[in-house]
Amino acid sequence: MSIFKRLTATFSSRVDQMVSQIENHDAVVEVAIKESRQATAKAKVRLARVQRDGELLKNKISQLRSDEILWTNRAREMAHKDEEKALECVRRRKLCQQQLGQYEQALKKHEGLEQRLAQDIHAAERKLAEMNQQRNLMRTRQSAAEALNSISGVDESVALDVAEAFERWEIKVTESELEVGTVDSMDMLEREFLKTEDKHALQAELQELLAEEKEVGHD
CATH class of the missing domain: 1.20.5 (Single alpha-helices involved in coiled-coils or other helix-helix interfaces)
Incomplete structure (x- = not known):
């Protein structure tokens, strides 16, 4: 490590010590709670968007299943009338099946992502509630300690x-x-x-x- 880096590290360490001595613990906790609340709110917005995307996937899968049945019936109907049209119906039926497989796989991954995101939000909300409760408890204890100190510290x-x-x-x-x-x-x-x-x-x-x-x- 160069002399400059060592000096920088030493200075940073001393600054950290000074900050730790003069920091307002209540303000630090308040900032942490605010940031956690904002992060949780953003995660909820993201979850809502993921859920909407999931609904779109489900609608698309439902449509593809209907199209598959439709092209299947058309292929059977045209089999004895027009073989070329019947073959085109079969081709489109296969295309629906391929797309259906892709969308179903995408939906499976999407549901897993949605579930993990919902669990993370639930954990974040629980942690946020704990932080709020702990902050209120510490504020009460500090107020009591300051009151006692003001009485005994005459x-x-x-x-x-x-x-x-x-x-x-x-x-x-x-x-x-x-x-x-x-x-x-x-x-x-x-x-x-x-x-x-x-x-x-x-x-x-x-x-x-x-x-x-x-x-x-x-x-």
Whole structure:
């Protein structure tokens, strides 16, 4: 192998490796399915044409059999009237027989070809259905795998940010709770003072009432 061929082979190998690494498997399969579908459609058109040709052969054979019977009857009819015409009828009868043999042989080969083509189309359709089913299955598996990957593949920094956000949130809530607690403490202290002041006021008022009672008693 020449240096140029070796370099070409090496380059081609590397390109194939690169393509295999970056290829879109779904797209590759889709192209294969499309080509298979087109090939199957062409084969069906070809089969339809073969079947039409087969019908033409059958019609021709049927016509030749009718012609053979016709020339046979004519030869018998002319045998006692006109020998030359009778001989011509026999000659044409033999010609019909020869053509009949050729067409029957052609029809036999044609039917074999039609049968093989129909079997190939059936196999192609079955393979195409399998490819479609396998593609749909792989798409489902890929979607599931991507969904799981998106869930389990969360970036650590993102997870850390979320954790810090929860921590800051908890601190804020705790501060709010402490503020509420302080206000409650202040309210309790104020209530205590108010209670004491109210008690003193009531005691003073009571003393006034007692003093008034004493004054009334002295009078």
